[in-house]
Amino acid sequence: xxxxxxxxxxxxxxxxxxxxxxxxxxxxxxxxxxxxxxxxxxxxxxxxxxxxxxxxxxxxxxxxxxxxxxxxxxxxxxxxxxxxxxxxxxxxxxxxxxxxxxxxxxxxxxxxxxxxxxxxxxxxxxxxxxxxxxxxxxxxxxxxxxxxxxxxxxxxxxxxxxxxxxxxxxxxxxxxxxxxxxxxxxxxxxxxxxxxxxxxxxxxxxxxxxxxxxxxxxxxxxxxxxxxxxxxxxxxxxxxxxxxxxxxxxxxxxxxxxxxxxxxxxxxxxxxxxxxxxxxxxxxxxxxxxxxxxxxxxxxxxxxxxxxxxxxxxxxxxxxxxxxxxxxxxxxxxxxxxxxxxxxxxxxxxxxxxxxxxxxxxxxxxxxxxxxxxxxxxxxxxxxxxxxxxxxxxxxxxxxxxxxxxxxxxxxxxxxxxxxxxxxxxxxxxxxxxxxxxxxxxxxxxxxxxxxxxxxxxxxxxxxxxxxxxxxxxxxxxxxxxxxxxxxxxxxxxxxxxxxxxxxxxxxxxxxxxxxxxxxxxxxxxxxxxxxxxxxxxxxxxxxxxxxxxxxxxxxxxxxxxxxxxxxxxxxxxxxxxxxxxxxxxxxxxxxxxxxxxxxxxxxxxxxxxxxxxxxxxxxxxxxxxxxxxxxxxxxxxxxxxxxxxxxxxxxxxxxxxxxxxxxxxxxxxxxxxxxxxxxxxxxxxxxxxxxxxxxxxxxxxxxxxxxxxxxxxxxxxxxxxxxxxxxxxxxxxxxxxxxxxxxxxxxxxxxxxxxxxxxxxxxxxxxxxxxxxxxxxxxxxxxxxxxxxxxxxxxxxxxxxxxxxxxxxxxxxxxxxxxxxxxxxxxxxxxxxxxxxxxxxxxxxxxxxxxxxxxxxxxxxxxxxxxxxxxxxxxxxxxxxxxxxxxxxxxxxx
RNA sequence: GGGCAGUUAGCUCAGUUGGUAGAGCACCGCCUUCACACGGCGGGGGCCACAGGUUCAAGUCCUGUACUGCCCACCA
Numbered sequence: 001x002x003x004x005x006x007x008x009x010x011x012x013x014x015x016x017x018x019x020x021x022x023x024x025x026x027x028x029x030x031x032x033x034x035x036x037x038x039x040x041x042x043x044x045x046x047x048x049x050x051x052x053x054x055x056x057x058x059x060x061x062x063x064x065x066x067x068x069x070x071x072x073x074x075x076x077x078x079x080x081x082x083x084x085x086x087x088x089x090x091x092x093x094x095x096x097x098x099x100x101x102x103x104x105x106x107x108x109x110x111x112x113x114x115x116x117x118x119x120x121x122x123x124x125x126x127x128x129x130x131x132x133x134x135x136x137x138x139x140x141x142x143x144x145x146x147x148x149x150x151x152x153x154x155x156x157x158x159x160x161x162x163x164x165x166x167x168x169x170x171x172x173x174x175x176x177x178x179x180x181x182x183x184x185x186x187x188x189x190x191x192x193x194x195x196x197x198x199x200x201x202x203x204x205x206x207x208x209x210x211x212x213x214x215x216x217x218x219x220x221x222x223x224x225x226x227x228x229x230x231x232x233x234x235x236x237x238x239x240x241x242x243x244x245x246x247x248x249x250x251x252x253x254x255x256x257x258x259x260x261x262x263x264x265x266x267x268x269x270x271x272x273x274x275x276x277x278x279x280x281x282x283x284x285x286x287x288x289x290x291x292x293x294x295x296x297x298x299x300x301x302x303x304x305x306x307x308x309x310x311x312x313x314x315x316x317x318x319x320x321x322x323x324x325x326x327x328x329x330x331x332x333x334x335x336x337x338x339x340x341x342x343x344x345x346x347x348x349x350x351x352x353x354x355x356x357x358x359x360x361x362x363x364x365x366x367x368x369x370x371x372x373x374x375x376x377x378x379x380x381x382x383x384x385x386x387x388x389x390x391x392x393x394x395x396x397x398x399x400x401x402x403x404x405x406x407x408x409x410x411x412x413x414x415x416x417x418x419x420x421x422x423x424x425x426x427x428x429x430x431x432x433x434x435x436x437x438x439x440x441x442x443x444x445x446x447x448x449x450x451x452x453x454x455x456x457x458x459x460x461x462x463x464x465x466x467x468x469x470x471x472x473x474x475x476x477x478x479x480x481x482x483x484x485x486x487x488x489x490x491x492x493x494x495x496x497x498x499x500x501x502x503x504x505x506x507x508x509x510x511x512x513x514x515x516x517x518x519x520x521x522x523x524x525x526x527x528x529x530x531x532x533x534x535x536x537x538x539x540x541x542x543x544x545x546x547x548x549x550x551x552x553x554x555x556x557x558x559x560x561x562x563x564x565x566x567x568x569x570x571x572x573x574x575x576x577x578x579x580x581x582x583x584x585x586x587x588x589x590x591x592x593x594x595x596x597x598x599x600x601x602x603x604x605x606x607x608x609x610x611x612x613x614x615x616x617x618x619x620x621x622x623x624x625x626x627x628x629x630x631x632x633x634x635x636x637x638x639x640x641x642x643x644x645x646x647x648x649x650x651x652x653x654x655x656x657x658x659x660x661x662x663x664x665x666x667x668x669x670x671x672x673x674x675x676x677x678x679x680x681x682x683x684x685x686x687x688x689x690x691x692x693x694x695x696x697x698x699x700x701x702x703x704x705x706x707x708x709x710x711x712x713x714x715x716x717x718x719x720x721x722x723x724x725x726x727x728x729x730x731x732x733x734x735x736x737x738x739x740x741x742x743x744x745x746x747x748x749x750x751x752x753x754x755x756x757x758x759x760x761x762x763x764x765x766x767x768x769x770x771x772x773x774x775x776x777x778x779x780x781x782x783x784x785x786x787x788x789x790x791x792x793x794x795x796x797x798x799x800x801x802x803x804x805x806x807x808x809x810x811x812x813x814x815x816x817x818x819x820x821x822x823x824x825x826x827x828x829x830x831x832x833x834x835x836x837x838x839x840x841x842x843x844x845x846x847x848x849x850x851x852x853x854x855x856x857x858x859x860x861x862x863x864x865x866x867x868x869x870x871x872x873x874x875x876x877x878x879x880x881x882x883x884x885x886x887x888x889x890x891x892x893x894x895x
Numbered sequence: 896g897g898g899c900a901g902u903u904a905g906c907u908c909a910g911u912u913g914g915u916a917g918a919g920c921a922c923c924g925c926c927u928u929c930a931c932a933c934g935g936c937g938g939g940g941g942c943c944a945c946a947g948g949u950u951c952a953a954g955u956c957c958u959g960u961a962c963u964g965c966c967c968a969c970c971a
Contacts, residue, residue, distance in 0.1 A: 008931095008933090193968095216971085217971065219971065263969080263970095264970090264971090265969095267970085268971065269970085269971065273971055274971075276971095280969090280971075281969065282970085282971075283969095283971085339971095341970080341971085384900095389898065390898075390966065393897095393966095394966095394967075397967085485966090486966095489967095516965090553919090554907090554908080556908075556909070559900085559901080559908085560901095560964085560965085562907065562908085564907085567919085567920080569933085570919070570920065570933090571919095572933065573931095573933040573934090574933090576931070576933045576934095577930090577931065577933075577934085579930085579933095580930040580933090580934085581931080582930080583930050583931080584930035584931080585930085628911080630908090630909070631909085634909075645930085646936095649930075650935095741937085744936060744937060745936095745938085747925090748924075748925065748936065749924095749937075749938080751924085751925070753926065754926060754928085754936055755926070755928065785928090838915070842915080845914090845951075845952075848951060848952090850951040851951040853951080854950090854952090855914080855951055856914090859914055859951095862914080862915095863914085863915090866915070
C-alpha cells in the first residue's frame with residue numbers, strides 16, 4: 001500500500017494486487033450480526049465446466065456495481081458465489097473427452113463415470129471461479145456453493161420428498177421430448193425450435209369397405225405404422241360422409257377409425273390428419289381424448305420397433321425412405337410438396353428430438369404458479385417492466401414440469417422400489433429395508449433430476465436451508481436478482497415458485513433482467529460464428545476496469561448491447577484520463593491538505609466544481625438505485641473528463657504557481673476533495689484503478705492509519721453537502737466559460753494559433769456582468785490565452801477586430817496586420833441568422849395568445865427571458881455587423 | 896397465429912413528470928502548452944421511420960402503417 005503512481009497505468013499488476021488484498025482481508029465477507037440494512041444477491045451460478053464469456057462479464061459487472069454501491073451506502077452486503085453442476089452439459093463435455101480416449105460412459109459404468117466427472121470438476125471448476133475473481137467481483141468466497149454440495153443436495157432431497165408427500169410431485173406416463181443422443185428426456189422449454197425444410201407427402205388411405213379413400217398429408221411417413229386413427233374437422237363438409245368409417249393403413253393393412261376433432265386445421269394439407277399418439281405431442285392429446293390405441297414404433301435409439309412390421313430394425317430415416325418407396329409402388333402417393341416448418345432440437349447437442357412416450361417424474365407446477373404470479377409486482381418487482389406480460393403469460397399457460405433425466409450426472413431421485421412387493425418409497429435418507437414388507441432388496445430410481453430443479457432452490461439452499469441459519473434470517477429474501485432474460489422461465493419463475501412454497505416469501509424483492517451482449521452487427525455471439533469477444537482477452541489487453549466501464553456504459557435498460565473491441569479500447573482512454581488527472585493532483589497534493597471551509601470558499605471556479613460535484617453525487621446515487629447503469633457511468637465520465645479535467649484542472653493551474661501563495665491552501669484542499677469523492681463515485685464501476693489511486697492519495701489529516709483509510713472498497717458514500725449547492729454561482733461560471741469558448745472559436749476560425757496571445761475587449765451589457773468578468777479576469781486571461789484584457793461598459797472599438805456576442809456581452813478581439821474583413825463579416829452573418837432563427841421560434845410562442853394564457857407562468861417567463869436575451873444579442877451583433885460593413889466600405893474606397 | 900421491443904447525426908446509442916434535439920466513435924481544421932497524443936482546442940453534420948390525432952406546445956402521450964429484431968405457440 002501507499003505506492004506512488006507510475007507514469008502509465010498498468011492494469012495487470014494493480015488488479016492482482018487488489019484482488020489479493022481484498023481476499024486476504026476478507027473485505028467482502030459480511031457478518032450477519034453487523035449493523036446496516038441487509039442487502040443480498042445470489043450469483044446466477046455458471047456451469048462448472050464453463051468458461052467465462054461476455055454474458056457472464058456483463059452479469060458480474062452489474063451485480064458488482066450494485067454490491068459495491070450498497071456497501072458504500074452502509075448496507076450489510078452479502079454476495080454468494082457458486083457454480084451449477086449443469087447435468088446434461090457437463091456430462092456431454094466429459095463424454096466427449098472420454099470418446100477421445102476411446103472410452104464411453106457405458107464402458108466405465110455409472111459409478112466410475114460420475115467419479116470421473118467429479119475429477120473433471122476439480123480441474124475445471126476452479127477455472128471459472130478464478131475468472132469470476134478476475135472480473136473484480138466482490139463475492140464472499142467463504143460462502144462458495146456448488147449445486148451438488150452435501151448441503152445443497154440435502155435441500156434437494158428434502159424439497160423432493162415434501163413435494164411428493166404433498167402430491168405435487170408424481171410419476172406418470174407421458175409423451176416427452178427425447179434426445180436420442182443425450183439419451184434423456186427434456187422439459188418442454190429445453191426444446192429449441194428451428195425452421196427446417198422438408199417434404200409434405202400426400203398419401204392415400206383406402207377405406208375398408210372399398211367405397212373409396214381419404215388422402216392425408218404428413219411430413220413423417222415413418223410414423224405411419226404407429227397410426228391409430230385419422231382425424232378430420234367436424235365441420236369439414238368434404239369429409240362428413242367418411243366420419244365413423246374405417247380406413248386401411250398403407251403397407252401394414254391395419255384398420256383404423258376416422259374420427260373428428262375441432263383441433264384439426266381444415267386449411268392445412270388435405271384437412272385430414274393421421275394420428276400417431278406415441279410419436280407426436282398433439283396426437284398424444286388426441287389419443288387420450290378419443291381413447292385411441294397407443295403403438296410405439298420408434299424406440300429410444302431412433303430404431304423402428306417390432307410393432308412396425310417389416311420395417312423393424314431400420315433407423316427412422318431408413319424407414320422413411322423405404323416406406324415411401326413401398327407406398328409409391330402401391331400407387332398411393334398422391335402428391336409431394338416442399339414445406340418449411342419448425343422442428344424441435346436438443347438445446348444442448350442440437351440433435352433432432354423425438355417425441356417419446358415413457359414414465360417420468362413431474363412437478364405439478366400448475367398448482368405452484370398462481371402464487372408466483374400473484375407475488376408480482378407487490379412483493380417482487382420486475383425491471384424492465386416490459387417483461388411482466390411475458391412472465392405472467394408463461395405462468396398462466398404452464399404445463400407440468402418433467403424433472404427426470406436419464407443421465408448419470410446430477411441429483412439421484414430419492415425413490416426406491418422394493419424388489420419383493422413393488423412398493424415405491426420416497427424418503428430423504430437411503431432406506432435399509434422396504435418399510436412395507438421389510439425386504440432389503442431396494443433399487444433406487446436410475447434417473448437424476450433436471451439441473452434446474454436444484455437451481456430453483458438456489459436463493460435459500462445457498463444460505464443453509466433447511467437449517468434455520470443466521471444467514472437466512474438476515475439475508476433472505478435477497479434484494480435483487482440480476483440475470484439475463486433468456487432464463488426468465490428456466491430459472492427465475494421456478495425460483496419464485498419454490499421460494500414462495502418453501503420459504504413463504506418470494507426469493508427477491510427486485511428482478512433486474514439485463515440485455516444480451518451481441519456483436520457489432522447485432523448477431524448473437526457464438527463460437528461457431530467466430531464472433532465472440534473473450535472477456536479475459538479484453539482484460540489482458542485493456543484492463544478489467546475498461547471492460548467493466550464499457551459494459552456498464554452500454555447497459556441501458558431493455559436493450560441489447562452491441563459490443564465491439566473498439567469500444568473497450570475507447571473506454572480504456574477514460575481509465576487513463578482518470579489516472580493522469582490523479583497524477584496531476586498528486587503532483588501538488590503530496591500530503592494531507594489542511595481543511596478549509598468549503599461551504600464558504602471564495603473563487604468562482606471552486607464554488608462551481610463543488611456545486612457540480614454535489615449534483616453528480618445525487619445523480620449517480622439515484623441512477624444506481626433505479627438500475628440506470630448507463631446513466632451512472634455517463635454521469636461520472638462527463639464530470640471527470642469534461643468538467644474536472646477540461647476546466648477545473650486548467651483553471652487551478654495559475655493558482656498552483658508558488659507565487660500565488662495565498663491561493664494554495666484552498667486549491668490543494670478542493671482538488672484533493674473533489675478527486676477523492678469522484679474516486680468513490682467511480683469505484684463501483686472501476687474498482688481497481690480507483691483503489692490504486694486512492695491509496696496513493698493522502699488520507700485526511702484526522703484519519704486513523706488503519707486499513708479503512710487506504711482501502712477504497714471500505715469507504716462510505718460521500719455525504720451530501722447542501723452548503724455547496726450554489727446554482728447561481730454555477731450559472732455565473734457557465735457565463736465565464738461561454739466567453740472563453742467564444743474567444744477560442746474566434747481564434748480557431750481565423751486560423752490564429754491557440755498559443756498566440758491576443759488582446760481582448762469585453763463590453764458588458766450591464767454592471768453585474770461587467771463586475772463578474774472583472775473578478776474573473778485571471779481565468780479568462782489564462783484559458784483564452786490573452787495578452788491583455790480590457791473590460792468596459794462602453795469603449796471605442798478598433799475597426800479591425802473579430803467579434804462575437806455572449807448573452808449580450810460583446811467579445812472583441814482586435815486584430816493586428818491584415819484582416820479579412822469580408823470573411824469576418826460573413827462569419828457574423830452566419831451567427832446572426834442562427835440567432836434570428838431562434839428568435840422566430842421563441843416569438844412564435846410568445847405572440848400566440850393561447851400560449852401566454854394557457855402555458856404555466858414559469859414557462860412563459862422563461863420564454864420571455866430567452867427572447868429578450870436573443871434580442872439583446874441580435875442588436876449587438878447588428879451593430880458589430882454595421883461596423884464591419886463600414887470598415888469594408890472604407891477599405892474598398894481606399895483601393 | 897399471439898406477445899414484446901426497436902426505428903433519433905456516417906456508425907453505436909442516450910434522451911427520467913410533454914417546454915430551446917445530446918454523447919461516444921468516425922470526419923475536418925489547428926496545436927510537440929511542463930497530468931495525459933490513450934492528449935488539448937475548435938468545427939461540420941439531424942423534416943427524431945411514415946400518416947393521422949390529443950395539446951398553447953409532441954422525439955416524448957394516443958391510433959394506424961411500414962420495416963427490423965426477440966419471445967411464446969399444437970399447424971401435421
